[in-house]
Amino acid sequence: MIDLHSHILPGLDDGAQSLAEALDMARIAVDSGVRAMVATPHCMEDRAIEVWSAVQLLRNALEEMNIPLRLFMGMEIFGTDDTVRLLREGKLFTLNNSRYPLIEFSFRSSGDAETDILRDVIRAGYRPLVAHPERYDYVREDPELINEWKRMGCLFQVNRGSLMGRFGNGPRQMAGALVERGFATVVASDAHSARMRTPWMGDVLELIAERISPTAAEFLLLRNPVSIIKNEDLPPVEPEWF
Ligand SMILES: [Fe+2]
Numbered sequence: 038m039i040d041l042h043s044h045i046l047p048g049l050d051d052g053a054q055s056l057a058e059a060l061d062m063a064r065i066a067v068d069s070g071v072r073a074m075v076a077t078p079h080c081m082e083d084r085a086i087e088v089w090s091a092v093q094l095l096r097n098a099l100e101e102m103n104i105p106l107r108l109f110m111g112m113e114i115f116g117t118d119d120t121v122r123l124l125r126e127g128k129l130f131t132l133n134n135s136r137y138p139l140i141e142f143s144f145r146s147s148g149d150a151e152t153d154i155l156r157d158v159i160r161a162g163y164r165p166l167v168a169h170p171e172r173y174d175y176v177r178e179d180p181e182l183i184n185e186w187k188r189m190g191c192l193f194q195v196n197r198g199s200l201m202g203r204f205g206n207g208p209r210q211m212a213g214a215l216v217e218r219g220f221a222t223v224v225a226s227d228a229h230s231a232r233m234r235t236p237w238m239g240d241v242l243e244l245i246a247e248r249i250s251p252t253a254a255e256f257l258l259l260r261n262p263v264s265i266i267k268n269e270d271l272p273p274v275e276p277e278w279f
Contacts, residue, residue, distance in 0.1 A: 038238050039262035040066060040074045041132060042113065042139060042168060042194055042225035045236070046091040049078040052229045059095055061231035063106045069239040073107040075132050075266065077139055081115035083128035088112060109133040109266055113168055116140045116154040121161045131163065135268035139194065141168040148175040148182045152189075159190050166265070169196045169227060171211035172204060180211070180279035183220055187276060192222040195257075197241040198234060200224065216257070217249060219276040223265070224257045 044052020045062050053059040066074060076092055078084070092110045099106055111132040114120060123129040124138060131138040138158065142151045158165045167186060170176045170193050176183060183193070198204055199212035215221045224245065228236035238258065245254040256272075264271050 038069075038071045038242065038258040039266065040071050040226050040228070040236060040238060041111070041166070041223050041262050041265060042077050042196075043074050043228045043236055044078060044113075045074060045108075045228065046076045046078050046088065046095060049084075049087060049091055052078065053231075056094070056098055058231050060098060060102055060104065062228055062236050063095075063099055063104045065231060066226070066228075066236035066238065067104060067106050069237045070242065071106065071236065071238050073109065073266070074236070075109040075111040075139075077111045077113040077132075079115065079141075080112040080129060081117055081119075083123065083126075084112075085128050085130065088130065111139060114138055114140050116142050116151065116158070118154065118157075120154060121157050124158070124163065125161065132166065133266040133268075135265055136162065136164050137166050137192070137265045137268070138163050139168050140165045142173060144172060145174050148173075148179065152182070152185060155186055155191055156189060164190060164192060166192045166194050166222065168194050169199060171195060171199045171208045171215055177207050177211050180214075183215070184278050187220060192271070193220050194223045194225050195221045196227045197224055197238060198227065200241055200244060203234070213248075214279075216245065216253070217277075218279070219274045221257060222261050222271060225262075
């Protein structure tokens with residue numbers, strides 16, 4: 038598996054708080070079958086050098102400790118009116134320098150500002166991967182937003198924790214619907230620590246394989262993430278619209 042959303046870089050955000058914890062998270066990921074991970078610390082402004090340095094530090098530590106996890110650079114970008122400019126200036130990173138930025142939004146909003154931001158990002162030539170849409174109140178209240186964002190060209194990343202019910206019933210049902218209806222492109226851990234919200238992906242692999250199909254699990258957890266980090270096109274999927 039390849040995990041496209043993780044807060045494994047130590048000391049940058051509310052994720053790993055030390056190098057030791059980052060290494061524990063890497064071991065958990067590897068033990069569950071993850072072979073590569075994109076480090077995606079929360080960013081909305083220029084943190085390029087900080088993120089780049091932390092990735093180098095963790096890559097060296099993984100090699101020294103013989104932990105077979107490939108680490109790629111990315112960010113979980115909090116979408117604002119400045120997102121396009123900062124992406125163009127190289128101050129915000131997409132996932133492994135691809136055309137695919139991982140973009141999150143506030144949990145409570147109307148959805149209108151988010152639609153405008155996503156439209157600008159697409160017009161600038163990027164293909165946004167919307168982080169955990171199932172966790173946003175306004176998306177659950179009005180899933181028509183998902184139809185609209187999909188028609189615009191957005192991709193969707195669903196959290197493992199949402200599918201497993203860690204964020205309550207609403208996000209669990211919405212996450213299930215996004216996967217079952219063919220809207221989800223990727224399922225990722227959004228791991229924040231080695232104890233709670235860990236990068237363990239074995240359970241969600243089983244869940245998707247049983248509930249939908251082993252092929253769906255392969256696309257969501259391996260093939261689509263590979264295409265994204267290689268900056269390749271994704272197979273077109275016609276979802277079952279909301
Ligand atoms: Fe995250």
